[in-house]
Amino acid sequence: MTKEDARDCCDMRGMLGFLILFLLSKKPMHGQELAGEIANRKGEKKPSPGTIYPALKSLRESGFIVEERDGKTIVYSLTERGENALKLAKRKFVKTFFGVFQD
Amino acid sequence: MTKEDARDCCDMRGMLGFLILFLLSKKPMHGQELAGEIANRKGEKKPSPGTIYPALKSLRESGFIVEERDGKTIVYSLTERGENALKLAKRKFVKTFFGVFQD
DNA sequence: TTATATATATCGCATATCCAATATTATTAT
DNA sequence: ATAATAATATTGGATATGCGATATATATAA
Numbered sequence: 001m002t003k004e005d006a007r008d009c010c011d012m013r014g015m016l017g018f019l020i021l022f023l024l025s026k027k028p029m030h031g032q033e034l035a036g037e038i039a040n041r042k043g044e045k046k047p048s049p050g051t052i053y054p055a056l057k058s059l060r061e062s063g064f065i066v067e068e069r070d071g072k073t074i075v076y077s078l079t080e081r082g083e084n085a086l087k088l089a090k091r092k093f094v095k096t097f098f099g100v101f102q103d
Numbered sequence: 104m105t106k107e108d109a110r111d112c113c114d115m116r117g118m119l120g121f122l123i124l125f126l127l128s129k130k131p132m133h134g135q136e137l138a139g140e141i142a143n144r145k146g147e148k149k150p151s152p153g154t155i156y157p158a159l160k161s162l163r164e165s166g167f168i169v170e171e172r173d174g175k176t177i178v179y180s181l182t183e184r185g186e187n188a189l190k191l192a193k194r195k196f197v198k199t200f201f202g203v204f205q206d
Numbered sequence: 207t208t209a210t211a212t213a214t215a216t217c218g219c220a221t222a223t224c225c226a227a228t229a230t231t232a233t234t235a236t
Numbered sequence: 237a238t239a240a241t242a243a244t245a246t247t248g249g250a251t252a253t254g255c256g257a258t259a260t261a262t263a264t265a266a
Contacts, residue, residue, distance in 0.1 A: 010118070010120070010121040010192035010193075010195060010196055011117060011222090012117060012118065012195075012196070012199065013116065013117030013222070013223080013252090013253060013254075014114060014115060014116030014117035014118065014222095014223080014252075014253070015113070015115065015117065015118065016253080016254080017113070018113040019199065019200070022200075022202070022203055026202065030213075030214090031213070031214065032212080032213065032214090041198055041199045041200075041201070042195065042198075042199050043195065043198065047254075047255085048254075048255050048256065048257095049213085049214070049215075049216090049255095049256095049257095050215090050216080050217085050254070050255055050256065050257080050258095051253085051254045051255060052214095052254095053213095053214060053215055053216080054215085054216080054253095054254085055253095055254085056214095057215080057216095069262090071262085071263070072211095072212065072213060072214095072261095072262055072263050072264085073212090073213060073214085073262095074213080074214070089113035090113075090203060092113060092115075092145065092146065093113055093115070093200075093203060094203070094204055095144055095145075095146065096115065096122065096144045096145050097122070097125075097144075097196075098144070099125070099129065100125055100193060100196060100197070101197055101204055114252090116222090116223060116224075116252070116253080117222075117223070117252095117253080119223080119224080133243075133244090134243070134244065135242085135243065135244090150224080150225085151224075151225050151226065151227095152225095152226090152227095152243085152244070152245075152246090153224070153225050153226065153227080153228095153245090153246080153247085153248095154223085154224050154225060155244095156243095156244060156245055156246080157223095157224085157245085157246080158223095158224090159244095160245080160246095172232090174232085174233070175231095175232060175233050175234085175241095175242065175243060175244095176232095176242090176243060176244085177243080177244070207266100208265100208266085209264100209265080209266075210263100210264085210265075210266090211262100211263085211264080211265095212261100212262085212263085212264100213260100213261080213262075213263095214259100214260080214261070214262090215258100215259075215260070215261090216257105216258085216259075216260090217256105217257090217258085217259095218255105218256095218257090218258105219254105219255085219256090220253105220254100220255085220256105221252100221253085221254090221255100222251100222252085222253075222254100223250105223251085223252075223253090224249105224250095224251090224252095225248105225249090225250085225251100226247105226248095226249095226250105227246100227247090227248090228245100228246080228247080228248105229244100229245075229246075229247095230243100230244080230245065230246090231242100231243080231244070231245085232241100232242085232243080232244090233240100233241080233242080233243095234239100234240085234241080234242100235238100235239080235240075235241090236237100236238080236239075236240090
């Protein structure tokens with residue numbers, strides 16, 4: 001059983017927006033901090049700039065997050081609209097994957 | 104806040120293989136039964152045949168599931184290899200989404 | 207000011223994902 | 237045997253996803 005086997009059925013493609021929204025709801029962060037947190041959780045290398053910034057841009061364009069420059073970095077945090085979207089998405093997520101966290 | 108907002112950040116694209124593997128680990132099922140279970144959990148209509156059967160085929164080709172004809176239907180269940188892959192995938196999933204199930 | 211380092215942004219692309227439509231197979235009813 | 241029903245299988249294609257490469261911006265150091 002190789003590491004690849006796990007990825008084959010769970011690469012989590014498509015969950016990036018949700019994961020970002022969730023992480024930012026716990027703590028506003030700048031892009032690289034966020035990328036590091038994602039890398040930690042997934043046990044992979046940091047998602048590339050071409051992954052993280054377009055994802056953030058998309059969330060901003062949906063009105064889910066706002067950006068605030070803080071020195072060299074930009075801190076991203078949820079809007080109220082983002083909080084609501086996350087709440088709905090979490091509900092669906094929990095319902096869909098109910099039981100996975102057991103055992 | 105519309106229903107679309109939730110999908111925008113959590114359509115779970117890419118998690119189908121994982122979800123199928125998880126569901127079959129709880130109970131061997133045939134394709135349509137599986138599709139129904141997925142529909143229930145996601146609160147959507149049943150994934151189309153063009154979604155579910157290629158996904159099952161892929162899992163079979165990876166050696167994660169086996170098929171056994173039972174009258175009109177085919178019952179899918181996990182192989183040992185599938186069990187192991189699921190265990191690894193669950194570990195990663197839990198680590199990645201730790202905290203989402205809280206509150 | 208200039209150079210360096212780091213964060214952010216964008217673009218093009220390979221690939222994955224899922225769906226609609228259609229075809230096939232197997233079972234059951236007539 | 238034939239028709240009707242339901243499950244399974246396949247194919248083509250539209251779209252989404254995330255990466256690598258590259259460019260830009262900002263701050264700090266020299």
